[in-house]
Every structure is written in structure tokens, then in C-alpha cells.
Amino acid sequence: xxxxxxxxxxxxxxxxxxxxxxxxxxxxxxxxxxxxxxxxxxxxxxxxxxxxxxxxxxxxxxxxxxxxxxxxxxxxxxxxxxxxxxxxxxxxxxxxxxxxxxxxxxxxxxxxxxxxxxxxxxxxxxxxxxxxxxxxxxxxxxxxxxxxxxx
Numbered sequence: 001x002x003x004x005x006x007x008x009x010x011x012x013x014x015x016x017x018x019x020x021x022x023x024x025x026x027x028x029x030x031x032x033x034x035x036x037x038x039x040x041x042x043x044x045x046x047x048x049x050x051x052x053x054x055x056x057x058x059x060x061x062x063x064x065x066x067x068x069x070x071x072x073x074x075x076x077x078x079x080x081x082x083x084x085x086x087x088x089x090x091x092x093x094x095x096x097x098x099x100x101x102x103x104x105x106x107x108x109x110x111x112x113x114x115x116x117x118x119x120x121x122x123x124x125x126x127x128x129x130x131x132x133x134x135x136x137x138x139x140x141x142x143x144x145x146x147x148x149x150x151x
Contacts, residue, residue, distance in 0.1 A: 020060075027103070030118070040089055052098050053140070055125045062096050062143075065092070073145065082140065
């Protein structure tokens with residue numbers, strides 16, 4: 001609990017954005033064959049049986065996307081889907097989506113990237129989390145809600 005309070009009350013360092021964008025850009029340079037066509041099946045957390053876990057940097061980046069979409073808070077999706085899905089069923093923060101959403105944990109699209117393919121990027125996310133005063137990966141909704149409160 002102490003880590004969460006520390007995270008909520010700490011203003012984000014401005015350089016976090018550059019590091020997150022660098023990590024995501026590096027991931028883009030490592031494409032794997034996938035058939036993801038924005039199916040959004042993995043975005044229905046209750047049905048898929050999992051929720052993405054976000055580090056502090058990922059949550060802050062996602063929160064910037066939420067703010068850019070004109071929202072100031074997350075509201076739970078009525079059917080247990082990702083709170084970032086719009087009325088059209090598409091991601092409202094696609095450019096700012098978290099690492100897990102970028103690495104296709106959706107089985108229909110080809111499954112999760114092999115850990116060996118992204119382990120160094122995960123380590124960079126974890127190191128950034130520590131520098132930002134995070135407490136490790138947290139469920140998407142809680143992590144992004146706390147990040148929104150930090151801005």
C-alpha cells in the first residue's frame with residue numbers, strides 16, 4: 001500500500017515519455033508475424049480471462065492518451081471490457097496503448113510475443129517504473145486511473 005500511495009502522490013518526470021516512446025519504437029522494429037486486425041477480442045477482459053498489467057511509465061503514457069481523447073477519468077466498461085474501448089468498439093488510445101496490447105496477448109492474432117524477443121524491453125519498462133517511483137506492474141484500470149490523478 002505504501003508503494004501505491006507513493007506512486008499516486010509523485011508527479012511524473014517529464015523524460016518518461018521519451019523513454020516509453022523509445023521502447024515502443026524499438027518494439028516496432030521487431031515485428032513478428034501476426035494476424036491482428038484490431039479484432040478487439042483480447043480487449044474484452046472478462047471474456048478473455050486476463051487484464052493487461054502496466055508499469056508506471058506505461059500507465060502515464062496511456063493516461064496522456066486518455067487526456068488527449070478528452071476524458072479525465074476512466075469509467076468501467078459495462079461488460080467487463082477494457083475501459084479504453086470507445087462506443088465503436090475500438091481503442092480510444094491506440095497510439096498510446098500499453099506494451100501488452102502491442103505484443104499481442106490475443107491468441108486469435110498469433111499469441112504473445114516470445115519473452116526472449118522482448119525481455120530487454122520489459123527490463124527497460126521495469127527500470128523506468130523504478131525510476132518513476134512505481135511499485136511494479138498493476139492492472140490497467142487501477143494503473144491508468146492513478147496516473148490520471150498524477151497529471
